Amino acid sequence: xAEDVFKALADPTRRRILDELVQRDGQTLFEICARLVAGRGxxxxxxxxSQHLAVLESAGLVTTRxxxxxxxxxxxxxxxERIVTRWLRPDAPESTP
Numbered sequence: 869x870a871e872d873v874f875k876a877l878a879d880p881t882r883r884r885i886l887d888e889l890v891q892r893d894g895q896t897l898f899e900i901c902a903r904l905v906a907g908r909g910x911x912x913x914x915x916x917x918s919q920h921l922a923v924l925e926s927a928g929l930v931t932t933r934x935x936x937x938x939x940x941x942x943x944x945x946x947x948x949e950r951i952v953t954r955w956l957r958p959d960a961p962e963s964t965p
Contacts, residue, residue: 870954873947876927881912882920886929889943896938897921 876882888903889895895903900921901914912920921941924930928947933940 870947870951872927873929873951876923876929879920879923881916882924885917885920885924886943889930889941893942894940896940900941 877886884904885900888900888907892899892903897914897918901912901917904912904917921930925932928944931942931944933942
């Protein structure tokens with residue numbers, strides 16, 4: 869599981885997406901695309917951002933929820949907390965997924 873988290877965080881675009889979600893959680897794909905274009909220069913296609921979101925979701929760093937016809941994306945810090953616990957607090961009991 870930690871390998872997926874590191875792979876997801878290795879890409880600068882995925883880190884930018886996480887930064888945007890940390891600033892404002894619960895965004896749709898459209899909102900994420902608009903914020904990336906407005907705040908950080910040239911944007912990527914919706915399809916490319918959707919693929920990046922899929923990697924983040926498979927690593928557990930982003931969760932999704934549907935409300936009507938909208939799909940909202942939220943940051944999940946649990947995978948990062950497990951990594952921190954593993955290396956910065958080795959005496960703490962490690963939880964298993």
